[in-house]
Amino acid sequence: MNVTVDEEKCCGAGQCVLLAPEVFDQRDDDGVVVLLSPEPAEEHHAAVREAAAVCPAAAIGVR
Amino acid sequence: MSVRDQVLDYPIPNDAALDPPAEWAELRSTCPVAHVRLPSGDQATLLTRYDDVRAVLADPRFTRRLTAPDAARLSAEGGSVFSGEFAQIIPDGGEEHQHWRRLVGRWFTAKRMAALRPRMARIAEDLVDELVERGAPADLKAGLGFPLPVFVICEMLGVPADDRERFSYWSDTLLNLTRYGQDEIEAAQGEFFAYMSDLLAAKRREPGEDLLSELIAVGGPEDGGLSDLQILVTGMGLLVAGHETTANMIGKMVAMLLADRTRWESLLADPSLIRTAVEESLRLDSNSGFGLPRYLREETEVSGTVLPRGTTVVCSMAAANRDEDVFDAAGEMDLRRSPNPHLAFGAGAHSCLGQALARTELQVVLEVLLRRLPSLELAVPVAELERVEGLAVGGLATVPVRW
Ligand code: HEM
Ligand code: SF4
Numbered sequence: 359m360n361v362t363v364d365e366e367k368c369c370g371a372g373q374c375v376l377l378a379p380e381v382f383d384q385r386d387d388d389g390v391v392v393l394l395s396p397e398p399a400e401e402h403h404a405a406v407r408e409a410a411a412v413c414p415a416a417a418i419g420v421r
Numbered sequence: 422m423s424v425r426d427q428v429l430d431y432p433i434p435n436d437a438a439l440d441p442p443a444e445w446a447e448l449r450s451t452c453p454v455a456h457v458r459l460p461s462g463d464q465a466t467l468l469t470r471y472d473d474v475r476a477v478l479a480d481p482r483f484t485r486r487l488t489a490p491d492a493a494r495l496s497a498e499g500g501s502v503f504s505g506e507f508a509q510i511i512p513d514g515g516e517e518h519q520h521w522r523r524l525v526g527r528w529f530t531a532k533r534m535a536a537l538r539p540r541m542a543r544i545a546e547d548l549v550d551e552l553v554e555r556g557a558p559a560d561l562k563a564g565l566g567f568p569l570p571v572f573v574i575c576e577m578l579g580v581p582a583d584d585r586e587r588f589s590y591w592s593d594t595l596l597n598l599t600r601y602g603q604d605e606i607e608a609a610q611g612e613f614f615a616y617m618s619d620l621l622a623a624k625r626r627e628p629g630e631d632l633l634s635e636l637i638a639v640g641g642p643e644d645g646g647l648s649d650l651q652i653l654v655t656g657m658g659l660l661v662a663g664h665e666t667t668a669n670m671i672g673k674m675v676a677m678l679l680a681d682r683t684r685w686e687s688l689l690a691d692p693s694l695i696r697t698a699v700e701e702s703l704r705l706d707s708n709s710g711f712g713l714p715r716y717l718r719e720e721t722e723v724s725g726t727v728l729p730r731g732t733t734v735v736c737s738m739a740a741a742n743r744d745e746d747v748f749d750a751a752g753e754m755d756l757r758r759s760p761n762p763h764l765a766f767g768a769g770a771h772s773c774l775g776q777a778l779a780r781t782e783l784q785v786v787l788e789v790l791l792r793r794l795p796s797l798e799l800a801v802p803v804a805e806l807e808r809v810e811g812l813a814v815g816g817l818a819t820v821p822v823r824w
Pocket of ligand 2 (some may be wrong): 363367368369370371372373374375382384388390391396412413414416417418
């Protein structure tokens with residue numbers, strides 16, 4: 359799995375971090391998404407797909 | 422007559438406290454771009470399909486400039502949370518809005534919320550203690566739903582919670598669509614403004630460790646911060662947004678889960694469902710309020726219908742959240758539904774800034790209630806629950822419970 363994030367679009371809602379904290383984080387100074395793991399381990403795939411589906415800014419890509 | 426041939430009154434009248442009006446399903450399937458008449462008498466275009474609502478909310482051509490001369494007025498009285506001058510002081514879109522959002526957003530990250538969680542649980546426990554002490558039956562909304570989010574947002578902003586009765590009233594008038602007269606609204610806004618100015622002056626003299634003090638500390642626009650007026654309006658906005666919406670949602674969520682007590686029992690048996698149960702309550706909330714109005718600055722097409730420039734669109738997220746094309750068994754409450762990309766918090770660049778906070782508060786309330794009051798049940802039949810009318814944010818008047 360290959361994950362991308364679009365910092366420009368991200369509105370800092372933090373949904374991704376709530377769902378997959380091993381894969382996503384947010385910058386402390388403005389809440390913008392930080393991708394911790396562009397190629398997450400198998401066990402996180404379901405959570406990452408869910409994060410991509412619910413991200414309000416459609417800022418997460420999964421391939 | 423079908424919904425296609427008439428101009429519907431909006432909000433669509435609905436007596437049922439928890440169920441949606443029958444018109445939603447009909448609108449989605451036969452008339453996704455509908456003509457409606459607002460309380461002011463002005464006409465607008467109502468969207469009810471998931472894909473349309475999501476696309477419009479994320480599209481910057483649909484602006485929040487409801488003060489434009491040809492935009493529909495929502496209520497006859499004028500000033501509301503959507504169209505008041507206050508709403509225009511926070512940048513509406515583009516880079517300026519993003520700048521504002523990121524300055525304030527650092528306070529609302531998932532990590533910050535995780536750190537606040539034990540404190541929220543403490544507050545909820547104390548409120549439940551008080552409920553138990555006073556005895557059943559009790560109004561869950563007054564006893565827990567309202568005070569919890571108020572205490573939390575007051576602590577974050579550094580606002581004395583003792584003043585909560587006052588800003589509860591101010592926020593009621595700001596969110597008003599039909600309930601208050603223009604004089605009352607203006608007087609309340611003036612008092613709220615003066616209150617916030619005094620509070621900010623005190624923080625300038627003696628900064629605390631709160632959101633408002635830190636916004637002041639960043640400096641003015643020349644230092645990459647906000648103007649004094651923007652800080653003031655941000656403070657007012659967060660105080661209003663931070664309590665009315667979540668407070669009502671706590672009451673509605675608990676009512677939905679108790680309306681069919683097998684739901685409550687599933688949660689008791691498996692508390693790991695709390696997270697998805699909160700999302701499903703947000704999705705199924707049929708009483709979420711007015712929806713989101715947008716003003717169209719250029720001609721655009723939605724679902725095959727051309728909307729001329731100057732159109733005022735109302736997005737019904739609650740109707741969109743029940744769209745069968747997107748959600749399987751959309752009318753059913755499925756506490757395990759996942760993923761659940763509902764639109765209760767909007768979508769796109771303006772999507773709710775406080776959603777991590779709201780979610781955490783809702784989860785904490787459920788955790789604490791399930792643990793402390795497992796025998797909780799509604800103290801009146803569902804049919805007797807009453808909606809609050811006239812506010813931009815929907816809610817139940819009271820949520821009578823016993824345990
Ligand atoms: C269940 C509770 C809540 C619901 C259903 C809710 C819903 C919404 C919705 C639908 C929007 C989008 C407005 C638009 O697009 O024009 C919004 C925006 C916003 N919400 Fe919430 N909200 C809730 C709780 C909160 C809380 C707790 C706060 C924080 C204190 C908050 C602060 C905000 C702010 C500041 C915005 C404006 C964001 C912007 O324009 O960029 N909300 N909310
Ligand atoms: S869920 Fe989307 S908008 Fe929210 S922080 Fe993650 S990437 Fe950004």
